[in-house]
Amino acid sequence: MNTKEKYDLADLVVGHSLKSGADQVAVTISDNRSTELEIRDQKIDTLKESNRSNLSIDIYTDKKYSSHSTNRMKKEELFRFVEEAIAATKYLASDEFRTLPDQELYYRGGGPELNTMDPKIDTLDARTKIDMANQSLNEAYGKDDRIISVSSHYSDSISNMVKVTSNGFRGDSGSTRISVAVEVSVKSDTGRPSDYWYENSRFLDRLKKTDIGKEALGRALNKMNPGKIASGKYPVVIENRVANNIAGPIYNSLSGANIYQKQSFLIGKEGKPVTSSILTVYDDPFIPSGSGSRLFDSEGLASEKRAVIENGILRNYYIDTYYGKKLGMKPTSGSSSNVVFGKGQRSPQEMISSVSKGVFITGFIGGNCNLSTGDFSYGIEGFYIENGKVVNPVNEMNITGNMNTFWFSLAELGNDPRENDSIMIPSLMFKDVVLSGI
C-alpha cells in the first residue's frame, strides 16, 4: 500500500467505525519491509526477507475503550472486525478519562524536514548486502588462532505509517534504517568469551562500514580468562555502549502510566534534584536524521523539545493523554524521542586514567530495578582498573544500589555519546558504587 492507499483505507475504517456506533476512533496503518542476513565463517547462515503490515484501531464508545490490531487488510473483513470490536467494547466498564487527545495538541503540519528516509536502501540488491556483511566479517575472520566463530549481521528496514483520527488528526511518516554488526567468539582456558560491535544509520552513505569486525575481535580477545574482585565500594566508568542499561529505570519512572501505578521512584520530584548537578538530559525530536526523530508521537501529539533533567533537576515527565487526565497533568508525550545526554570533556580512557582502583563496565547481564523503591541490582562484566590502567577482565559480579542515591554519585560524563542511537548517552563515571564479587 502506498501512502495514499493507506489514507484511503484509514478513512474508510474511521467512517465505518463511526457509522457502527463508535464515538471516537483512531486508525493507524503501518508497513515494514526488512532484510536480515547473517554470514557465519564466510558462509550465508540465514537470509530472511520480511514484509509485514498492520492496522490498529482505538475505539472510544460511551466512555468505554478498547484497542485492536490485525494484519488482515481486506475491506469486508476489517468492517466485520470493527463491528465486533465495538460490540464487545460495550461490555467493559466506563472510564471518563478515555478520549482522543485534545485537537489543539495535534501536529498540524509545517514541521521541519527530519530526513529520516533514505530511498537508496530500497534499491540495494542481495549481492550488495552480502558484500557489506562479508567486508566486516573479513576484518576478523582468520585473524587470530583463538577464534571459534565470526558472524556478521546485515539488516535493513523500511517503515511507513499513516494515522487518522476522527477528531481531525492526519499524519504520515516514513523511516529507514541500516545496520551491520559482527560477533566474535574466541576460545580460552576458562570458556568461550564473545563480544560484538555494531554501526547503524538511517542512511546508507552515512553508515560507518569499517572497523566493525576488527573492533568485535579486539573486544572478544580482551575478555579472555576473566575473574572477579572483592566486594566493596569502587569508582566505576560505564561504557557508552551499555550505559543506557543503568539509565533505563529513570525513563521508566518518568512515564505517566508508571507514576499513576506507583511504579516509579520519581513521583512528586518535578522541580527537585534527582541526580548529580552535572547531568542535563533533553528529549529532542527534531535532530536531523536522528534515530528517534519525529514530528508527532503515536497519539498524534505535536513534538516539542523538552528538558527532562536540567543540572540535576527533574523538569518533565512523559505523560500521554490518558494518564495526563488521570493525574491532572498536561500531556507531553507518553514516549521518548531522541534522549540527548549532555557530554563532558574526557574520553572513557581519560576517565579510567584518573581511577586508582575501580571497574570499567562494558556489559550488563540480567538484573532488575524495583521501580517503586528504586532498588536495583544488575550483573556486570568489564575490566578491573588499577592505577589508571585496565588490568584484567572481570565478570560474575553485580552492581547494586538505589536509583535515588546512585545518580547523585555521578561524577563525570564522557565526550562520546552514541549519536546514531535514539538514546544518545556518553560513558559515565560514578564514585562509591557497591559491587559484589568475592
Added chain:
Amino acid sequence: MSGIAAAGSLVIPPLLHSCNMSRLSDNAESYLNHFEVTRELLQKVISAAMEKGADYADLYFEHSLNNTGALEDGRVNSAYTNIAYGVGIRVLKGDQTGYAYSEVVSEEAMLNAARTAANIADESGKYLNARVTELTAPSYYAVRTPWEDYSVREKIPFIQRMNDRIFSADNRVSKVNVYLNDKTSYILFYNSEGLLAWDYRPLVYLAGVCIMEDKGRIENFFSGRSFRKGSEFLTNELVDEMSDEVVKKTSLLFEAIRPEPGEMEVVVGAGESGILLHEAMGHAFEADFNRKDLSIFSDKMGKKIAENFVRIIDDGTIPGNRGSINFDDEGNLSKKTVLVDEGILTSYLHDRISSNHYNVDPTGNGRRESFRHIPIPRMRCTYMDNGPHKKEEIISSVRNGIYVESFSNGQVNIGQGDFTFFVKFGYLIENGKLTKPIKDVNIIGNGPQALADIVMAADDMLINDGVWTCGKNGQGAPVSMGIPTVKIKKLTVG
C-alpha cells in the same frame, strides 16, 4: 474478547483423529479450508521453494487470535485484541536457511515468498513431490471450552474478583492491576517430505499486580499463572489462591531487607527456582550454540557435569503446561528429553539442523515465535527431578546464606557461562534457620560451576505455572520450569 477476533469463520475442535494414509482426516481438511489452500497448492509452493536445489523446505501457516482484558482502578475498563495471519516459508541447504513470509495466503504471494527463500541454494535442483502423509500427534492440551466461545462478559467476573479480594485483604492496598490474556493459534504445517500436520494451540495467563503503601513506603508484587487450557482455566479457587499469594508477599516486603553483597551458600526453593536451570544450563544445552561450538557445554556431551542425583529434563508433554507442544514448529513430535542423567550430560535440545548435524533423533525443540520467525532450539518445561534430601535438612545445613523463592527475570552468557537471576523474594538463612525476608537482589554465577555445585536436592519437586516467556534471537517462546529445593555451594549475591 471472544467473538471479535475470528477473521476466518471456522472454529476447529481439537478432536483426536485417526490417520488414513490414502486420505486426510476431516480435521486436516478443515485446516486446509481454514487457510484456503489445497494439497496441490502446498505441493506447488514447496516445489517453488525447492527449485534452486535445496535439501528441504517447509510451510508454516498460522492464524492467531489474541485477547486481553485489563483492570485498573477497580474496573475492567480496557480490552485489546490482535489478529496475526500468514505463512512462513523456510528453505534449508545444509545448515543454511532461507526464509520469507507472506501475510496474504494467495498462490501468487506464496510463490513469490517461496522463490525468495529458495535463493539460499544456488543450483538447479530436481524436486519430486512427496506423498502427503498426515502426522498423528498426541493431544497434550485438549480444550473443554475454546476461548472463541467464551465472551468478555463471562471473563469479567473473574478479573473483578481478584481485584476485590486483594483490596479486601489488607487496607494498605492502594492499587491493583489485573490482566487476563488468551491466545488461540491454528497451525498448519507442510514440508518437502510430504508431512502434513495441524495443531490447535490455546494459551492463557492471568496476572495480578498488587501495590501497597504503608507510612510513605511503597511495595509491589506480582502473581501469575499460565496454561495451555480453555476457559475451564478460570475458577474462583485459582483467583483466590493467586490473590492471597500476592497480598501475602507484598505485605512481607515491608519487612524485607537486601542481604550484604558477596559470595554465599544459596538454597533455591521448589518450583519457581527452576529459573536456575533455565539460565545456568538450559540455554547452553540448546544445540544451535553447541553445533557452532559457542557454548560452554560444547565439549561436555557424555561427561559427568553434576552429582549423581542430578537429573534434568526438558519436557514438552505435560498436559496443559505452558511449555507443552503436540509437535514442534518443524513437524517433529514433542518429547520428554532427558538432558542430564545421573549427573552425566546425555542430550542437547535439537532443532532440525542440529539433529542432522549430530546425527541424532529430533527432540522436538524446534520452535518459533510465529510464522514470521525461523525455528530454533528452544526449551519447553525444564525441570530437575527429586533428589535424596529433605528440605528441612537442606536449610538446617546452611550457617550463613539465603533461601530464594520468587523471581522476575534472568539471563545467560552462553560462551563464558555467566548467568543471573533476579530475586523478588526470599529469606536470610542464619544458623540453619530462615530469618528475615529479603528482596530485589541479583544472583550471578557460572553455569557449569553452579551445576557441579548443586550439593543437595530435596524430594519436593514442583512445576511452576508462572507466566514465563523466554527470549532468544529476538523471539519470545512460552516456557515453564520446575525444581525441588536445592542447595548450591556458592553464588555471588549482589
